[in-house]
Structure formats: C-alpha cells, structure tokens
Amino acid sequence: MKRFRFTLLAICLVLLFLGWNDISLFLRNRAxxxxxxxxxxxxxxxxxxxxxxxxxxxxxxxxxxxxxxxxxxxxxxxxxxxxxxxxxxxxxxxxxxxxxxxxxxxxxxxxxxxxxxxxxxxxxxxxxxxxxxxxxxxxxxxxxxxxxxxxxxxxxxxxxxxxxxxxxxxxxPARIRGFIFFALALAGLVKFAAMGKRNSPPQGEA
Incomplete structure (x- = not known):
C-alpha cells in the first residue's frame, strides 16, 4: 500500500508539472x-x-x-x-x-x-x-x-x-489540457492525503 501511495504521489507531481507548463504557456499567449x-x-x-x-x-x-x-x-x-x-x-x-x-x-x-x-x-x-x-x-x-x-x-x-x-x-497553446492535468493532480493529492490518514495508527497506541 505504501508503494502505491508514493507511486500516486509521483504521478500527481508529474501532472502538476505538466499542468503548470501548459497553464503558464496559455497565460503568456492569449493571442x-x-x-x-x-x-x-x-x-x-x-x-x-x-x-x-x-x-x-x-x-x-x-x-x-x-x-x-x-x-x-x-x-x-x-x-x-x-x-x-x-x-x-x-x-x-x-x-x-x-x-x-x-x-x-x-x-x-x-x-x-x-x-x-x-x-x-x-x-x-x-x-x-x-x-x-x-x-x-x-x-x-x-x-x-x-x-x-x-x-x-x-x-x-x-x-x-x-x-x-x-x-x-x-x-x-493548449487551452484546456493544463487545467485538466492540474485538477487531476489536485484530486490525486487529496487521495494521497486521505490514504495517509487512514493508515495512521490511532492516537494513544504504543
């Protein structure tokens, strides 16, 4: 499970990178x-x-x-x-x-x-x-x-x-693709955080 979480994190970071590149290119080039x-x-x-x-x-x-x-x-x-x-x-x-x-x-x-x-x-x-x-x-x-x-x-x-x-x-320049990548990355990061909380031991346990 831990390996899957970090694979998910890696994919999210790549999507963030690709999304930001597309978004920044679009914002610099409206016409x-x-x-x-x-x-x-x-x-x-x-x-x-x-x-x-x-x-x-x-x-x-x-x-x-x-x-x-x-x-x-x-x-x-x-x-x-x-x-x-x-x-x-x-x-x-x-x-x-x-x-x-x-x-x-x-x-x-x-x-x-x-x-x-x-x-x-x-x-x-x-x-x-x-x-x-x-x-x-x-x-x-x-x-x-x-x-x-x-x-x-x-x-x-x-x-x-x-x-x-x-x-x-x-x-x-791509107009929508970057925002889709960014949204997928954020959704994946939310999933990554939720999986971390679920796998954490309850407070008070030795």
Whole structure:
C-alpha cells in the first residue's frame, strides 16, 4: 500500500508539472504575437505563439521529417531575404500544397533536367512569400522533439545553427489540457492525503 501511495504521489507531481507548463504557456499567449521576420531573426522570439510576417519560404532547401516518400511534414527555412544563403528560422509545416511540390520535385522526376523545368514552371510556389502562424518548438516538454529536428537537419547537411528558431505551423497553446492535468493532480493529492490518514495508527497506541 505504501508503494502505491508514493507511486500516486509521483504521478500527481508529474501532472502538476505538466499542468503548470501548459497553464503558464496559455497565460503568456492569449493571442499570437505579430512580429516581422527581420525582427525575429535579429532579436529572437518575444513569446511562444507567433504570427510572423514578411518572410519567404525556401522550399528548395526544405527537408522531410520522415526521410521517405511518405511525407508527414517538412522543415522549411523562412527568410527575410530569399537570396540569402543562411537563415535563423525553420518552419515545420504539413501544408498539402507544399508537400505535393516537394514530393514531385524529389521523388517523381527522373532527371536533373526535369527537375529544372519543374522548378522554372513553379518557381513562385517554391519561394512563396507568406505569413506563418504557430508556436515555438521549445521548453522542457518539447526539448526532445526539438533535438530530433536539429539532428535531422544536420544529418542531411542543412547549415543550421544551434540557436535556430523552430516554429510548428498551425499549432496553438493548449487551452484546456493544463487545467485538466492540474485538477487531476489536485484530486490525486487529496487521495494521497486521505490514504495517509487512514493508515495512521490511532492516537494513544504504543
């Protein structure tokens, strides 16, 4: 019984931690912060939920997160200058149109000449100037995912610095999950305290 109580306590503490992280993230990010990509490159992210304006996606330098034709998502540099070789912002996107272009260019064309023709025909789609909304891939909970993305980018030869800003496009801070975790943790702690009282010897016993 004592082992179960301390297992329950450990679970409650984890839920408290997860709940507080979600709640604090939500309280800091009631709405996305609008920021120009130039300011983001120079000063970093002011908050976790962003609406980035004035950037150009470079699909030609994108990489697949799956590494196969069964594409799940792409990592695409977001640049203030489309001609720049370096970048500071990477966008993880699942936009079907961009994935279709990437798949066709890399997996369905059988020669460099065919790729060049396809690129010429769709150049504006390979370098779309568009705003991006999403949340940063950062913080204690997302550290593992960020590390995987960083390792993937370096493994395929992408020139990415350690301070690169990862944005998960379309993702928003959880609005309810943190409060649910917190409520479950408090209920578990009440149960933990009640079990302790029940197992305590009556006063006056030797």
């Amino acid at each position: 996305p912060e609008t920021i120009a990509v130039t300011a983001l490159e120079q000063n970093g992210a002011p908050r976790e939920w962003l609406h980035v304006t004035g950037g150009t996606l470079d699909l030609l330098e994108a990489i697949s997160t799956s590494g196969s034709i069964e594409l799940e998502a792409l990592l695409i540099p977001l640049k203030s200058d489309p001609q720049a070789g370096d970048f500071r912002v990477l966008v993880e996107t699942r936009e079907p149109g961009l994935i279709k272009l990437f798949r066709t260019y890399h997996f369905k064309l059988d020669s460099e000449e065919a790729q060049e023709r396809y690129l010429d025909e769709h150049r504006s789609e390979f370098f779309p100037r568009q705003d991006v909304s999403g949340t940063l891939v950062t913080g204690l909970i997302a550290t593992g995912n960020r590390d995987k993305l960083m390792t993937l980018a370096k493994d395929v030869g992408m020139q990415v610095t350690d301070d690169v800003i990862f944005i998960a496009e379309g993702k928003e």
